[in-house]
Amino acid sequence: MPKVKVVERILSANDQIAAENRARLDAQGVVTINIMASPGAGKTSLILRTAEALRGRLRVGAIEGDVASSVDADKVAAAGVPVVQINTGGQCHLDAPMVTRALDALPLDDVDVLLVENVGNLICPSGFQLGQRWDVVVSSVPEGDDKPLKYPGIFTEVDAVVINKIDLQPYLDYDEAAFRQTVRALNADVPIFSLSCKTGEGVADWADWLVAAVDK
């Protein structure tokens, strides 16, 4: 039988730079979390609540990704969190080279957990490695409980799911059990946190999980 040549996977340019970002972050002891969600699901609010909940336990830094504006970074900076805004200028997701430039501008010696807010989009961001250790998707109650059915890719790949805006549950037809069941069918063991960044309900459980996960 002729010997079959095996072509090893060659990293794409983006994957290569993501691997370099990851090595740099690991060397600095920085755990990086890529936060993905629809526009308006509450990614920035989650970063603000998480930074508040981790105060005195872990030092938080942030990268804010948006097509345009610095609205989000302004809010995070006002909360005393070291932050860099990336404007993609039209691109529908962050990529590894953008994150490299943001890392150059962050005081990584003073950061234990780096929260990266990706562009609001439930599809494209999951296809691009940044150098993160974990991926998290935020899905808010007003978006409806059918999002995992319609955007299965992102829910399949993440390391944690956050249900945000549970304070709006009384005013909406949202079936949290149905949402959880659909997520479980895609990603059996993924931790799912229900919380409200507005009221703070449920944020402590999420923050405690983060602290335990970072310590591992």
Added chain:
Amino acid sequence: MPKVKVVERILSANDQIAAENRARLDAQGVVTINIMASPGAGKTSLILRTAEALRGRLRVGAIEGDVASSVDADKVAAAGVPVVQINTGGQCHLDAPMVTRALDALPLDDVDVLLVENVGNLICPSGFQLGQRWDVVVSSVPEGDDKPLKYPGIFTEVDAVVINKIDLQPYLDYDEAAFRQTVRALNADVPIFSLSCKTGEGVADWADWLVAAVDK
């Protein structure tokens, strides 16, 4: 002076097929509206409310675009509206060839207005012509009033803006005047409709505008 060669714009494959779709729809007397929004902004609810409001005035058909599932088309079909579901299988927007195949499956002789629900995404869909006459963006109150700042491209290009879920206004910090002002800075004369697909408030104004616009 040497004569400079002028290369005329050659339509991309997608634009070419979109132009063919448009010619076919025009010949059939079908006005097609491309509805874009974030995931969960209420595109399907708007289609259902619009079909209801136009009953006896214009005959509505629909194309439902999603990465996966037929959840939306099932709802629209249950309301008695001729509908085709397109599953993009991962692609973050509809394209013209997908719409061609959907047109083949629709009873176009029985349709005056074809409502096309694009994939939930505020960035990618605006880059791909489908054969539509108009583009509409739906932005819901829980997403926040800063969406036009963060996703200016789509708000700049559309022919109408719909603010949905105004019934949730009492429970949210949403500044509708700020939203409208940002939209106006991008797209000075665009009509903006505030409505609730849940309660029906404001739907009549939107439907009346549609009827008048189609008659033109």
